[in-house]
Amino acid sequence: MAFEKVKRSDNYSEWYNNLVKNADLAEHADVKGCMVIKPYGYAIWEKMQAQLDKMFKQTGHVNAYFPLLIPKSFFEKEEKNAEGFAKECAVVTHYRLKVDENHKIIVDPEAKLEEELIIRPTSEAIIWNTYKGWIQSYRDLPLLINQWANVMRWEMRTRLFLRTSEFLWQEGHTAHSTAEEALVETKQMLDVYAEFAENFLAVPVMKGVKTENERFAGAVETYCIEGLMQDGKALQMGTSHFLGQNFAKAFDVKFQTKEGKLEYVWATSWGVSTRLMGALVMAHSDDEGLVLPPKLAPIQVVIVPIYRSDEEFEKVSAAAAAIKKQLEALDISVKFDNRDTHKPGYKFAEWELKGVPLRIGIGPRDLENGTVELARRDTKEKSVVAIEGIDAHVKNLLNEIQEAIYNRALEFRNTSIHQVNTWDEFLDAINNKGGFVSAHWDGTGETEEKIKELTKATIRCIPLNNPEENGNCVLSGKPSSQRVLFAKAY
């Protein structure tokens, strides 16, 4: 493949950018801060969506759609939420263009909105404004609603998938009659995200709670899953928020209890985004290109014919078609790359770049032997296997690859957690080793901020079910009852 090759070990960031571009996942749009998700990248995102959507529905949620634009007055009702997002908001001020005397298109100054509209950075405000009309009694609860949508958070420094002004996501917004029920929902959705990350993305994650500094603006508690990328940086991969009664109070959403009292409704919200595409690339890929876990690969198996003559091509094609049919009967997605414009070597490199988990090569000699050559993308192992029974063999192998990719990431993650007890150890771990640093912290926002200033490391989370352990804060030396996870992060 003719593309700029930068090694992962030489410049991780450039390697990532090139890979996203060369594997046809996405590119920067000519609109500042925005991206174009290309068909191959979008096909992966569609597989993620389908699986997540299924899991949301299995846990009782339904989808709906709320407006893109939020009147400024709604937006400012929940103060912390508004202040948290104010600096990133794209603002619509006019509703019409016109053609001026020079045939140029200009904004029509007479079409100024009385009230500015914000492009949703997140939809709590518009949704809770709507829920007010939907909730009167405990019988109307819970509301378990999800939305697939685009959102906009203005960014000055962007990186494809990880940080763009517009991105695609899902946002769940639920309403409950008790705090307990809302908390159960918050944690349930965190578990759904963790299951998805581990069993589909093949990325092991830490489940935990954010500190107050890192909490979602407007939340009482933010739960998160944190993954580790191959450069040792952490990536927040999903969040689930317990919103308490903050939005119910801001939008005056009360319900009549069974006992006839009026109470404010309890809320959660939770989301994952196209950022998961970035996680997928960063967690597994190598210098040859993408490494996709089979469960999310748009093409799970590619068949490349090896031939010299038309006659050979015909024979090989017939065998390939038969194998393709067998595999598809097992719900395996197969591409037969019968392009006559490229040689096998070129095709091998292209499908490696695109991360297809398994390649089948078939040539005339293979046919004579009743075999084909299988090549695994993850380990690059090759094996010769019989055509007879190849469907079951491939099915098993794809499961094995899915597991192997996860296990490799798990091994990496587990060996990248460094327990430290002193500030020197902390600095050494953060600056030289990377990964998660497990350290005592005095629980104050000031110390957290200071550590961030000094090292760029942030507290990724306080792990769930964290063991109690007495110790001293690595920076302040003050007493601490538990370790928290620090890391440099995307």
Add this chain to the structure above:
Amino acid sequence: MAFEKVKRSDNYSEWYNNLVKNADLAEHADVKGCMVIKPYGYAIWEKMQAQLDKMFKQTGHVNAYFPLLIPKSFFEKEEKNAEGFAKECAVVTHYRLKVDENHKIIVDPEAKLEEELIIRPTSEAIIWNTYKGWIQSYRDLPLLINQWANVMRWEMRTRLFLRTSEFLWQEGHTAHSTAEEALVETKQMLDVYAEFAENFLAVPVMKGVKTENERFAGAVETYCIEGLMQDGKALQMGTSHFLGQNFAKAFDVKFQTKEGKLEYVWATSWGVSTRLMGALVMAHSDDEGLVLPPKLAPIQVVIVPIYRSDEEFEKVSAAAAAIKKQLEALDISVKFDNRDTHKPGYKFAEWELKGVPLRIGIGPRDLENGTVELARRDTKEKSVVAIEGIDAHVKNLLNEIQEAIYNRALEFRNTSIHQVNTWDEFLDAINNKGGFVSAHWDGTGETEEKIKELTKATIRCIPLNNPEENGNCVLSGKPSSQRVLFAKAY
């Protein structure tokens, strides 16, 4: 059900608005011109999406995602497109809010964009700007790409689903090396839309070409499907545009031909939107509520238990669960309405309102006889059938209902096409009969405009494969070689 009942025959428009609201399909948002698509409505839209997406993929298309915001300078490159949409454009002028000294959120005057951004009313501009980077040679063609997205066209007078400022749609954008290939694509997608409308929405459609006045801004030719609603008004349900080289020229997208020449690329675009939800409601529903064709009904069968005692409830529930399981094994979606808060009569009315195609009632006496009561939503016919073999019976009946709904709409449409030859006949048909009026027209935009002014009727389309017939324009009396279809339209 306790909701305002307005009869379809008394006030069609109010009947429609109430129905959309009461059946929980959608409601007006507190954001001017925008709607909230409620879970039940969104579930129908999801079924539409899934089927359309499947049909797009079967015809070789892939999905991608392009930015929401379009720089004004891109937008104005294709002049006709820009002028056509300028009056409906929401404009982003600022990218930040701030909190002022009084703790109020205001637009930060220092965060004014150098160039205004338009929220996409349609994406030709941003997509062709992107295609420029993707197309160099004939080998890069065709590009067959679709996008599922929200778009914004500012509306002063809105109606749920039919006309809102923001709506959801899909827009296909394809690029080809020859005009012929692009035309084949344009017509193929029109056929896909017609097949979807007739076989899934159960709405018969007229396929045709738009006149120049009604053409998409920037298209060489606009093909359309036109359905007829129960009040005799037409509804444009989908369009497929042959864009010629207009956008390729505006964005300078050329490709090298096999012969080594540089030529502009040929384009199509095609779309359907949540407007189809409006078509679905308007084409089939009645005074009791929605009538959903089984293929698009989120719940195809509802089982309502009839009982007096807990013991009876348990017996009936066991039978219902067994039937549910049998039906689900045939991919039929079933809801068992076991709420103890409402009586059967209330439930019957509720599921009629929501358009569930088939209701199964089971009581203790039914169980003794080994039967259940089936009630069809479309004809309201009831029948007693044996539980033995109910799965196949229901499966067939759902197919029968799908066909019956289509046939009723087809019968209505076919008897609502009025051939007229004089202006008096034209006026009588348009004003008193409704439906499509098939009339001779002199082919000029002036006459078309004048007829619109005089009667509000527009030319819905020049039907495909229209027979040649000599005649005289109903208004001007000038010679004409074919009839065209007029109607009042949404």
